[in-house]
Amino acid sequence: MSFDYDLFVIGGGSGGVRAARVAAGEHGARVAVAEESRMGGTCVIRGCVPKKLMIFASQAGLMAEEMRGYGWEGAQAGRFDWPVFRSKLDAELTRLELIYTANLERSGVQIFHQRATIVDAHTVALADGTTKTAKHILIAVGGRPALPGIPGEELGLISDDLFLMKELPRRVLLVGGGYIACEFATILSGLGVETVQVYRGDAVLRGFDQQARDMATVQLSEIGIDLRLNVTPTGLARAGDRIDVAFNDGSHEEFDAVIWATGRNPYTGGLGLENTGVHLRGNGAIAVDEWSQTAVPSIFAVGDVTDRVNLTPVAIREGHAFADTIFGGRARKVSHATIASAVYLRPHEVAQIGLTEEQACARGDVDVYATTFRPMRSMFAGSNAKVMMKLLVDPGTDVVLGCHIFGPDAGEMIQLAAIPITMGATKADFDATMAVHPTAAEELVTMRQPTRRHRLEVPAQAATA
Template identity: 85%
Template sequence: MSFDYDLFVIGGGSGGVRAARIAAGEYGARVALAEESRMGGTCVIRGCVPKKLMVFASQAGLMAEEMRGYGWEGAQAGRFDWSVFRPKLDAELTRLERAYTANLEKAGVRIFHQRATIVDHHTIALADGTRQTAKHILIAVGGRPALPGIPGEDLGLISDDLFLLDRLPRRAMVVGGGYIACEFATILAGLGCDTVQVYRGDAVLRGFDRQARDLATLQLGQIGIDLRLNVTPEGLERTGDRIRVMLNDGMTEDVDAVFWATGRDPYTGGLGLENTGVHLRPNGAIVVDEWSQTAVPSIFAVGDVTDRVNLTPVAIREGHAFADTVFGARPRKVGHAGIASAVYLRPHEVAQIGLTEEQACARGDVDVYATEFRPMRSMFAGSNAKVMMKLLVDPDTDRVLGCHVFGPDAGEMIQLAAIPIGMGATKADFDATMAVHPTAAEELVTMRTPARRHRLAVQAAGGTAAG
């Protein structure tokens, strides 16, 4: 059977773009790609990139406070001007979008700037009514913010909207306790917005190490965020030019804007998958095997739409591995264990790789090397903010099972720590590494004695284990 293309990619985000570029540019495949919005996807246009730039902008107040502690008399951040920042942000995102498009075109990829849906195992329908056929279809449409399903939820904004505001709200509420919610609350508070954050749990950043979670929770309050734990909204209503939020603790809050940061769902609705044998999970995620292949041999999926590990570098690696495997005769799988991640809070970030202390304890015996201290830079300026570093070590093999950092530039540290840990480094390897002094990171190689040791108690006669 003759096809228009060897590969048709649906979605112009990180995973789809990488797969298309490698398949066409390195392996000579005939490739087309359809993107219904802006090239670059969530990370480039409405996620990682604009968020990180806003995090940088939001730290000016804390930096001015620190400079006063160093003797810079009258150091002030001044008033943040959104009307200056927003056009510069838009210009940068446009530059990146053009770069993504240019790289695809240079590789020989044909781009359709419109929505695409799947007709059958080899046919794609475009929004303009035309149809294209392909030997292989790759779905890389990512995810979309989820809403909580309460009355008046349409009065709230999703995370994408933060980057499109005409002006910043004077008072805002962020709903959620994950990394998006915590980063957005940090940004808004740092830019001068009166910020309330509500979360249904007892500490933010579920899934991270509990000690790091507790420190992050404390920090959010210390930087001026009104953090309400064990609280959820029950409904929203318009009152004048403001929004009234009814909370489950009986309280109400009047704010200028509500941002939903209550999770993301795979963007598979209306994609036409009912026309195929592709299997979906209850949340809409596409089920794939270790090669990113669906139950239909000609259809593959990568990135957040598969809900494996929803991080940009993971989507990129999956897309590249797909192209190598299918078009480069270089079969390659992507491991989804031991992936480093970071949350860009201010002044201290949260970063981790490997097992949390709670996971390690449930797994078996573990030695916990941990320290909390006031770092030189902020302590001199009069801050009581603490840094936390932790290594989790298997006492039998001496292998490092996990690393957790709460502190300035923790994301930069965890990227480097991920290399030896991914290679199976032992605590002895860390101990043998000469420290760089004076740095906060040197603590990772100078902790000699476990702060605590957890033993997995096993009942007699083959009973169950209890941590």
């Protein structure tokens, strides 16, 4: 059978673009990409990139405070000009979008700037009514913010909307306790917005190491966020120019804006998958095997739409491995076992790789090497903020099972720590590494004795069996 393309990619985000570029540019495949929004996807246009730039902008107040601690009299951040920042941000995102488009075109990829849906195992339909056939179809449409399912939820904003606001709200309610909620609460508070954050749990950042979670929870309050735990909104209603929010404790408050950061769902609705034998999991994620292949041999999926590990570098690696496997004759799988991640709070970030202390304890015996201290830079300026460094070690093999950092530039540190840990480094390898002094990161190679040891208790009957 003759096809229009060797590969048709639905979705122009990080995973889809990488797969298309490698398949076409490196392996000579005939490739097309369809993207219904802006090229670059969530990360580039409405996620990681603009968020990190906003984090930088939000740090000015803390930097001014630190400068005064170092003797710079009268140092202050001044008034933040949102229209000026947003204009520069829009220009930067446009620049990046053009680069993504140019790189695809340079690789010989044909781009359709419109929505595409699946007709059958080898056919896609474009929004303009035309159809295209392909030997392989790759779904890389990512995810979309989830709503909480309460009355009046449509009055709230999602994280995408934050970058499009014409002006900043005076008082905002941010709902959620994950990394998106915590990062945006950090940003808005730093830009001078009165920020209330509510979360249904008793500590933010579920899934991270408990000690890091506790420190992040305290820090959010310390930087001026009104953080309320074990609280959820039950309904929203219009109150003039403001929004009245009802909470589960029976109280009501008014806000200029409400932002939902209550998770993300795979973007599979209306994609046409009912026309195929592709299986979906309970949350709508596309079920794939270790090769990113669905139950239909010609259809593959990578990135957040599969809900494996929802991080941009993971989607990129999955897309690259798919292209090498199918078009390059180099079968490659992606391991999701040991992946580093970071949450960009201020002044201290949260970063981790490997098992949390709780996971390590459930797995078996573990030695915990941990330290908390006031870093030199902030301590001199009068701050009481503390840094935490933690290594989790298997006492039987000496292999480092996990690393957790709460501190300035933790994201930068975890990227470097991820290299030896991914290689299977032992605690002895860390001990043999010379420290760089004075740095906060040197604590990772100077902790000699475990601060605590967890031993998995074996039931008496099992021990004597």
